[in-house]
Amino acid sequence: MKNLPEKKKLMLVGAGNLCLQILKILAPRNNFQFVVVGRQEEPTVRFCNLVALSAAQLGAYISIEPVVADVMDVDRMTDVLKKHNPDIVMNCASLQSWRIITQLPKHRFEELDKAQFGPWLPMHLTLMHSLMRAVKASGVVTKTVNAAFPDAVNPILSKVGLAPDLGIGNVANLIPATRLSIARLLEQPPEEVSVSLYTQHYFSHYVPRGGLPREAHYKLLYSVRGEPQSDRLLPAAIFDTVRTEFRRLGGIDGQYLTACSAVTVLEGLFSATPVVVHAPGPLGLPGGYPVKLHDGQVEVQFSPSCTRQEAIEINSLCQRQDGIDEIHDDGSVTFNPACMSIFGKLLGYSKRHMSLSQSEAFSKELASHYAAFRNSNG
Known part of the structure; x- marks a missing residue:
């Protein structure tokens, strides 16, 4: 046997x-x-x-x-x-x-x-x-x-x-629609199109709902049959196609797409042959990246078209749009005051800084404020 x-x-x-x-x-x-x-x-x-x-x-x-x-x-x-x-x-x-x-x-x-x-x-x-x-x-x-x-x-x-x-999800959830949009606009089979996208949660959350953000921090590279094509299409056309032609269910039903991204990671981690996926937070980096998985190894993919430094800068800028201005060397964070002011107005909860040791206490405080807000809104 x-x-x-x-x-x-x-x-x-x-x-x-x-x-x-x-x-x-x-x-x-x-x-x-x-x-x-x-x-x-x-x-x-x-x-x-x-x-x-x-x-x-x-x-x-x-x-x-x-x-x-x-x-x-x-x-x-x-x-x-x-x-x-x-x-x-x-x-x-x-x-x-x-x-x-x-x-x-x-x-x-x-x-x-x-x-x-x-x-x-x-x-x-x-x-x-x-x-x-x-x-x-x-x-x-x-x-x-x-x-x-x-x-x-x-x-x-x-x-x-x-x-x-x-991690899983976020940037990965945007890849299928982006790939299919490029394939449709270039009139090519999707399996012939390869995509690399460097961006943070904010971008992947915004695009399916609103297309390309007015202030957009991302890097999109794509090729057809291995030949770079990244200057052939207007980015707004690609992401508007994502928003319109490939609109999808969200909420709890949308968890299926996130689960599929998780499966690519979980199966890829110990794959005997290299697998390229997209994932957020690989090896402690901020935001999302293409990642090669192989036999227990995790290798973030960079290139002359998007260097490590450029990718990290893009993701850090996008993270500010998501409400986190800076992650400090001790693991503490500074929140974006414009984003947090909305919490202050609606929930009566507002923080400028948070250390790791404060996270649990802040979570309990935030849960209490949100529960009061939810109950007051039926």
Whole structure:
């Protein structure tokens, strides 16, 4: 009997919608052993059984184990990591999902959304900081993937030696529509078009809704059959085609696209042949980049057309539009006052600076202010 390669062990932290969407894709392929970490026993067991039974319905009998742990309990998570020794740890958890505000009345959502994503940082940084502390304490050699605002969270954690290897979503979510738009405008098959995009969450969030921003910080390179073509089309035409011809469902339904980007990363990390994907926060860098994955290696792709320095500058400028003016050497951040003023007006919550040690307290304060705002708006 032919010896098959041993399946890698994938630990998914946070048994929520994104985790489920990822497992809907990965489980039937049956290429991983799965461990799912949730805070409550009954929902986590039921979650894992749903995945296992659904995979069995498709003829795949998977290994999936529920584990009950609170990510904020560093000692408990350290023990969990030591026991299971995963090859990949992926964080799918946040203290508040990005999509929560989409449930507000439309006019209130639109008002609050103008503050951009940066002011919500403590909701996404807090859990990932705790998880990476546990990874470091465990001594487990593993690849770490972050789904919680990796454009900012990963470079913040890199300042204190806790950077995840890379993130998922955001810049990656814009690539399929961008590639298809270029192919359509050039009248070429999509499989013949290659795209490299350097930009931060703000840009990838704005373009599908509004086309090319008036103040746009990004670098787009594309080729057809290996021949550079980046000067053939007006950028506004490309991104307007993204907005119109390739408009899509968002919100919770849009999580499927994010899950697909996660699958390319999770499967690519230990691919025997090199795979180029797009990912935010690779190796602690701010914003998003094309990344080559191969046999456990992560290599960010730069070129004479977009050097490392240029790409980082582009992403740092775009991050300011997202509400974070600067990430400092100690992991503290300075928020954009224009973005934060919207929070001050609507939520009664406003911060200019935040240290890593303040993230948990700020997240609780922000949650309280948002709950009051939500309740007052029905």
